[in-house]
Amino acid sequence: MSLSFSSSLLSSPLTHNKNKTHQQLKQNQNPIHTHKLLLRCAFSSAATAPPSSTVPKKKHWKQGEFPGFTDDSRPRRTPIKNIKKKLDRKSKAKAWVNTVAETLTDCVLKKQWLEAIQVFEMLKEQPFYQPKEATYMKLLVLLGRCGQPQRAHQLFDEMVEEGIEPTPELYTALLAAYCRNNLIDEGFLIINQMKSLPRCQPDVYTYSILLKACVDASRFELIETLYQEMDERLISPNTVTQNVVLSGYGKVGMYDQMERVLSGMLESEACKPDVWTMNIILSVFGNKGQIDLMERWYEKFRNFGIEPETRTFNILIGAYGKKRMYDKMSSVMEYMRKVQFPWTTSTYNNVIEAFADAGDAKNMEYAFDQMRAESMKADTKTFCCLINGYANAGLFHKVISSVQLAAKFEIPENTSFYNAVISACAMADDLMEMERVFKRMKDKQCPPDSRTYSIMVEAYRKEGMNDKIYYLEQEQQEIIGNGTLK
Numbered sequence: 001m002s003l004s005f006s007s008s009l010l011s012s013p014l015t016h017n018k019n020k021t022h023q024q025l026k027q028n029q030n031p032i033h034t035h036k037l038l039l040r041c042a043f044s045s046a047a048t049a050p051p052s053s054t055v056p057k058k059k060h061w062k063q064g065e066f067p068g069f070t071d072d073s074r075p076r077r078t079p080i081k082n083i084k085k086k087l088d089r090k091s092k093a094k095a096w097v098n099t100v101a102e103t104l105t106d107c108v109l110k111k112q113w114l115e116a117i118q119v120f121e122m123l124k125e126q127p128f129y130q131p132k133e134a135t136y137m138k139l140l141v142l143l144g145r146c147g148q149p150q151r152a153h154q155l156f157d158e159m160v161e162e163g164i165e166p167t168p169e170l171y172t173a174l175l176a177a178y179c180r181n182n183l184i185d186e187g188f189l190i191i192n193q194m195k196s197l198p199r200c201q202p203d204v205y206t207y208s209i210l211l212k213a214c215v216d217a218s219r220f221e222l223i224e225t226l227y228q229e230m231d232e233r234l235i236s237p238n239t240v241t242q243n244v245v246l247s248g249y250g251k252v253g254m255y256d257q258m259e260r261v262l263s264g265m266l267e268s269e270a271c272k273p274d275v276w277t278m279n280i281i282l283s284v285f286g287n288k289g290q291i292d293l294m295e296r297w298y299e300k301f302r303n304f305g306i307e308p309e310t311r312t313f314n315i316l317i318g319a320y321g322k323k324r325m326y327d328k329m330s331s332v333m334e335y336m337r338k339v340q341f342p343w344t345t346s347t348y349n350n351v352i353e354a355f356a357d358a359g360d361a362k363n364m365e366y367a368f369d370q371m372r373a374e375s376m377k378a379d380t381k382t383f384c385c386l387i388n389g390y391a392n393a394g395l396f397h398k399v400i401s402s403v404q405l406a407a408k409f410e411i412p413e414n415t416s417f418y419n420a421v422i423s424a425c426a427m428a429d430d431l432m433e434m435e436r437v438f439k440r441m442k443d444k445q446c447p448p449d450s451r452t453y454s455i456m457v458e459a460y461r462k463e464g465m466n467d468k469i470y471y472l473e474q475e476q477q478e479i480i481g482n483g484t485l486k
Helices: 018-028 037-044 080-109 113-124 133-145 149-161 168-180 184-195 204-216 221-232 239-251 255-267 275-287 291-303 310-322 326-338 345-357 361-373 380-392 396-408 415-427 431-443 450-462 466-482
Strands: none
Touching (some): 113 133, 149 168, 204 221, 275 310, 291 310, 310 326, 361 380, 380 396
16 A cells, blocks of 8 residues: 655645634544543643736827927926836835745745745846845855755855855854754864954854864864864853753763863853753753653752753653653643743643654644644644654554645655655555655755665665665765765
8 A cells, every 4th residue: 555655745835824724623623532641631731915006108298299498497397197106116126025035034934945045046136136144144044954055155155256245153154054964074164264364253153063063973072172272262162162062972971071061160150050051961861761860960950040941841741751751741741830831842742752652643642632722833843753653553544644734734844854754654664655755855955864764774674675775875875975964
C-alpha cells in the first residue's frame, strides 16, 4: 500500500483561509478520553485595499487649438487634473511598494528563503528601489537559518556592490550563516577579514557565535584560543558567551570543565549566572535522563535567587516525559497554572513528544486537541512529533493526514520534518514513497543531514538493497567533501 506522502506534501494555495480551516478542524474534532487522569487534570485546570482605478487621459485643449500667451507675469498654475494624476501615480507606486515589502516580510517570517530572494530581486528592478542595510540584514539572517551560507555570501557581495558599507553587524550575520551550518573554517576567514577592517572589528557577539560553532562541532581545542584572543583585544566574555561554552561542555559530558566555567561565573561580577544558565544545566541533566541531578540543581539555582521561567518548566516537563514520569509531568503543568505561567507551544510539544515516543496515539491526540482548543499555534516540531507518534503506533494513514494538515497550516518544511516523513515511510516498508519524499526534499532546497542518510541506509539494508546503499553512501561522502552535511 502506497502512503502517497509526496502528494500530501504539496503546498496549500496562497489564498487559503486560515480562520475558516481552523474553524472546520475545530468542529470536526472529537474529544478523546484518556486513561492518564493526572495529565487530564493538568489539562482541565486549565487585505490589502485594491489600487485606485486609472484616471482616463483627457486633453486640455481641442485639436488644433494652442494655449495663448499672456502678458501676465504671474507664474502659471499647474492644472488641477495634472496634479491629481501625479498624486494617483504616487499613491499607486506607494501601495505597490508596501505590498511587495509586506510580501517580503511574510516570506522572511515563514522562512521561505527562495521566495524571499525572488521578491527581493523583483523589488530591485523597480526605478524607485533604494538599497537598505536593514533589508540585507533580514535576508542574511534568513539564509543562514535556512542552510544557505553560500547564497548569503553572494548576497553580501551584491550589497557591497550596491554601495552599502559593511558594518560589524552585517559581517557578524554573514559569519553566523556559516557557523549555523558548521562551516567553521569559513567563519574564521570572515572574522580575520573583519580584523583587517578598522570599522568592522569583531565584538563579543561575533566571538560568541564563533565559540558556539566550535562547541557544536566539538572543536573544544579552539575555545581556549578564542578566549585568549578576546583577552588580547580587551573583550570580556559576557553571560551569553559563558552560557554557550557551558552548554557545549554539558552536552558532551565534560562535567569538570562545565563546573569550572560555572564556578567562574559565580565568582565573577561581570557575568553572573542567570535563568539561561539555569536552563542549560537543567537541560544537560534532563536530556541525559539524570532526573535526580536535574532536580538538585533546580533547588540550587533557586537558592541562588534565580527565578524559573516558562522555558524552565518546559525543560522539566520534557525531561519527565522522556522518562514516562507522567505524574511529575502533570504536577509541573498544574504548578504552572497555579503561578500563572502560560502554557506555550513548547509545553504542548513536550507533552505530545512524550506520548509520541511511547507510541501512545490516544493521549498524543488528546494533547494536540487541547492545544488547538486553546488556540495555540502548532509549529514544525508539533507535526514532527505527530508524524513520529503515528508511525510508532503503526497508524500510517494518520501520518498522511498529519502531513496534509501541516500543508494547510503552511508549516515550514525543514530537514527535521522531512526526516520524520522519510522515517515513517521506512517503518511502513514503503521504499518507493521514501525515495519520492527524499527527491522532493532536495527539490525544495532542503539539505539532508546525517540522520536522513542513516534512516534510508537502514531501510535499504533491511531489504538487502546493497546497490542503493552504495549510491547513497557515495552521495553522502560527496556532500561531506563539500562541507555541507550537518
